[in-house]
Amino acid sequence: MAIAKTFGIETEYGIVHRGTDDPNPITASSLLINAFLASEGYKPDARSDVIAWDFIDETPGADARGFSPLGALPPEVETHLVNAVLRNGARYYVDHAHPEMSTPEVADPRSAVLYDRAGELIIQRSMAAAHELLPAGQELVLYKNNSDGKGNSYGTHENYLVSRATPFGRIVRHCTAHFITRQIFTGAGKVGAELPGQRTDEVHYQLTQRADFFEEEVGLETTLKRPIINTRDEPHADARKYRRLHVIVGDANPSQVATFLKVGTTALVLSMVEDDLIPHEFEFASPVASMRHVSHDLTLREGLPLADGSTITALEVQWELLDLAKEYVDRHGTDATGGETTHEVLRRWEQVLAGLERDPMELADQLDWVAKFRLIEGYRERHGLTWTDPKLRAMDIQYTDMRPDKGLAWRVGLEQLVTDTEAIAAISEPPADTRAYFRGRCIDTFPEQVVAANWDSLVFDIGSDALRRVPMMEPMRGTRAHVGTLFDECESAAELLRRLGT
Amino acid sequence: MAEREQIRKPAPNERENEAAGNPSASERGEELKAELDDLLDEIDEVLETNAEDFVKSYIQKGGQ
Numbered sequence: 001m002a003i004a005k006t007f008g009i010e011t012e013y014g015i016v017h018r019g020t021d022d023p024n025p026i027t028a029s030s031l032l033i034n035a036f037l038a039s040e041g042y043k044p045d046a047r048s049d050v051i052a053w054d055f056i057d058e059t060p061g062a063d064a065r066g067f068s069p070l071g072a073l074p075p076e077v078e079t080h081l082v083n084a085v086l087r088n089g090a091r092y093y094v095d096h097a098h099p100e101m102s103t104p105e106v107a108d109p110r111s112a113v114l115y116d117r118a119g120e121l122i123i124q125r126s127m128a129a130a131h132e133l134l135p136a137g138q139e140l141v142l143y144k145n146n147s148d149g150k151g152n153s154y155g156t157h158e159n160y161l162v163s164r165a166t167p168f169g170r171i172v173r174h175c176t177a178h179f180i181t182r183q184i185f186t187g188a189g190k191v192g193a194e195l196p197g198q199r200t201d202e203v204h205y206q207l208t209q210r211a212d213f214f215e216e217e218v219g220l221e222t223t224l225k226r227p228i229i230n231t232r233d234e235p236h237a238d239a240r241k242y243r244r245l246h247v248i249v250g251d252a253n254p255s256q257v258a259t260f261l262k263v264g265t266t267a268l269v270l271s272m273v274e275d276d277l278i279p280h281e282f283e284f285a286s287p288v289a290s291m292r293h294v295s296h297d298l299t300l301r302e303g304l305p306l307a308d309g310s311t312i313t314a315l316e317v318q319w320e321l322l323d324l325a326k327e328y329v330d331r332h333g334t335d336a337t338g339g340e341t342t343h344e345v346l347r348r349w350e351q352v353l354a355g356l357e358r359d360p361m362e363l364a365d366q367l368d369w370v371a372k373f374r375l376i377e378g379y380r381e382r383h384g385l386t387w388t389d390p391k392l393r394a395m396d397i398q399y400t401d402m403r404p405d406k407g408l409a410w411r412v413g414l415e416q417l418v419t420d421t422e423a424i425a426a427i428s429e430p431p432a433d434t435r436a437y438f439r440g441r442c443i444d445t446f447p448e449q450v451v452a453a454n455w456d457s458l459v460f461d462i463g464s465d466a467l468r469r470v471p472m473m474e475p476m477r478g479t480r481a482h483v484g485t486l487f488d489e490c491e492s493a494a495e496l497l498r499r500l501g502t
Numbered sequence: 503m504a505e506r507e508q509i510r511k512p513a514p515n516e517r518e519n520e521a522a523g524n525p526s527a528s529e530r531g532e533e534l535k536a537e538l539d540d541l542l543d544e545i546d547e548v549l550e551t552n553a554e555d556f557v558k559s560y561i562q563k564g565g566q
């Protein structure tokens with residue numbers, strides 16, 4: 001049986017410190033986050049500035065295949081950098097040389113969009129707060145993209161809770177086909193290419209930011225030799241029941257429709273995989289090459305070679321997955337995929353595939369790669385520029401400039417699925433229907449007593465002998481329905497813990 | 503190479519019923535085009551003044 005999905009999106013933002021000759025992205029990222037935390041009244045702490053992230057249960061080197069190949073490099077956990085837990089249950093921290101926003105766990109695709117948008121607004125508030133602290137003439141500017149155009153990439157990862165009972169090999173087979181072909185609507189668009197040995201004038205524009213950076217089919221790495229299927233096996237939940245599929249192939253999407261479909265269609269595919277209802281597999285002859293091929297083919301018409309010698313287009317795979325998903329929802333309902341919102345996923349999935357088949361340019365208010373292409377191509381034609389003109393590359397970067405008056409994505413008329421009023425509320429309020437509710441309410445209500453937090457536990461100091469750890473191994477428990485009244489009734493963290501029976 | 507025959511593609515009228523039957527689709531197209539023209543008119547004020555320097559200096563450390 002497919003389990004109810006819990007979702008989350010992690011976004012590493014590009015960062016530029018303007019007005020200084022000696023920029024340091026790590027210092028700049030720390031300043032950005034600390035400026036936000038101070039401006040929003042998060043508590044200062046003796047050891048760090050905020051409620052610290054607790055690394056005790058982090059095992060990013062665990063491999064879903066049950067072994068770690070020789071030479072595989074598990075990611076390092078950097079514990080010394082800024083690492084905060086927010087009132088909405090999100091994690092906001094410095095990772096590598098980027099500020100990273102991890103949304104709280106959500107239970108449906110629309111909420112994923114809502115908290116992704118709340119993350120964008122937090123970034124905007126952070127830039128404004130940093131501006132107040134920096135010397136005149138200096139500014140931090142953030143970009144919601146995944147590449148600097150010079151071969152350096154940083155990620156936007158999705159996370160899905162799936163049943164431990166599902167054989168990992170089955171997930172690999174079906175998700176590979178979905179990840180290769182969903183690029184036709186998830187891509188955020190890019191001017192040029194960054195493949196070693198690829199002449200940039202051969203690829204003027206491609207569908208995705210990320211496809212150039214994948215070199216393996218399956219593996220543990222996220223920063224080198226990136227794989228289409230990442231095997232990090234770190235469920236942040238009861239490992240006997242769950243695994244977390246850590247998806248690293250996606251682009252950061254300013255388009256809310258793209259984010260909605262990215263998460264919604266993947267949840268449907270995963271549920272069908274869990275219930276073993278995808279009748280045949282699309283075994284690609286060369287998944288890595290097909291990943292790039294789809295990204296580089298603006299016609300969406302070129303066939304991709306399958307292992308049996310036939311070919312198939314990305315659209316054909318997506319039509320078939322959509323048909324299966326409709327059948328799946330008819331027979332099994334929407335409990336595993338976020339409830340009623342699933343119907344909206346199916347409706348938009350069909351509309352987008354139909355639009356892509358007729359004329360992708362119809363979707364300029366829906367999909368990032370189309371909106372960006374139309375804008376850049378329009379500018380190119382108007383000014384008679386060649387595709388290698390730096391102005392076009394600048395527009396590509398500026399598409400995701402997080403300043404509302406400068407970022408082109410905020411001005412091209414993309415359809416919004418959530419209002420900014422809702423998203424502003426989601427900056428400080430956790431989702432009601434996952435354990436993020438408990439985390440966020442604790443951070444908000446008892447900031448003095450919560451000394452550490454992570455995805456699956458909170459640590460309290462209530463002045464008694466030992467610190468008290470509250471485990472949260474079930475992502476769907478700790479919701480408002482479970483514990484909402486407790487927060488209304490408890491006057492202290494000690495009382496809360498007593499009534500929770502810990 | 504042969505196309506896969508076993509893939510059932512829905513007939514165009516079967517799958518385009520929603521989008522094509524929507525009379526506002528073409529209006530929306532016109533609207534979008536007008537918006538794009540307006541944006542292209544004003545975009546030079548927004549774009550980085552020295553595109554070449556801006557692109558060169560946009561260097562990020564690799565991440566995940």
